Amino acid sequence: MGEKELALEHLLHCNSNDLLIYDRGYPSYNFTHQHIEKNINFLMRVKTTFSQRAIDFVESKKALQTVSFFPGKNTKLSDKPYSKNTPIKVRLVRVELPNNKVEILITSLLDSQEYPSSLFKKMYAERWKIETFYDELKNKLKIEHFSGYSNQTIQQDFYAALFVSNVQTLIANELKDEINEKSTKKYAYKVNSNLSYGFLKIELLNFF
Structure with missing residues (x-):
């Protein structure tokens, strides 16, 4: 099971007061549609070539724009609860980075008065x-280095690592507070x- 599938399973534990934030490996029409369907808001980074709408937005130099996305032409729709003409309305937000690069975010938060683009x-x-x-879990706690192969061993190692963390x-x-007191301007x-x-x-073990 991939990250997208796991993320969609997590939607069962979310509510309309949540805002879910994703990096650019997640966005797709189906992924965003499932959030809209469950009334759960999102903020996602997308590639500048994510869609023609995104490409046009980058070229326009605009700071924000509300647009509608549709399923891709080659998307299989027979098992989906939407058609090729079902729109998803999102806000595109342009973020200027210090290295002169541009980051594009999409969000379901459409109210520009309540949620200005500067946020x-x-x-x-x-x-x-x-x-x-x-990074800490993988490289410092070595959470992927298990001491055995059984389901029980893997779960024990995993939860032990989380407990240590x-x-x-x-x-x-x-x-x-103690560290801040000892810190200096330098x-x-x-x-x-x-x-x-x-x-x-x-x-x-000695602690307990």
Whole structure:
């Protein structure tokens, strides 16, 4: 099962007050339609070549635009609850990056008064916290390196890694005030997560 399928399963646990943020590996007509159908809002980064609408928007130099998307010409529709003429209305938002590159976001939040375009760059940046957490899980906690092959072993290793991560986060948060007091204008101190995970794995059983 791929990331898109897993993400769509998560929609069962979301509600209309949520805003789901996705990187550019997720967007498609069907993916966005399922969010619209369940009344769940989204903010997604798309490739500048995502569709002709997106290409035209990039070339227009506009900061934002509301457009309608339709299924692709070669999309199989026989098992879908929509037709080739079913529109999805979204806002396109242009984000200028420091390196003179352009990032295109699409969102179901259409009200420009309640959600001005200036909000979306900061909103999308919130996803970066998730990406850095994936990096910690994979490269620091080695969550994909299992000690066995059985379903039970894999689940035990997975949840043990999450437990270590949660305990490390709690301890690091407790130390924030103390670390900030010792920081200077020249040096901003922070917890070394690599070392803290290593020490924690050794001492964790003694804690309990």
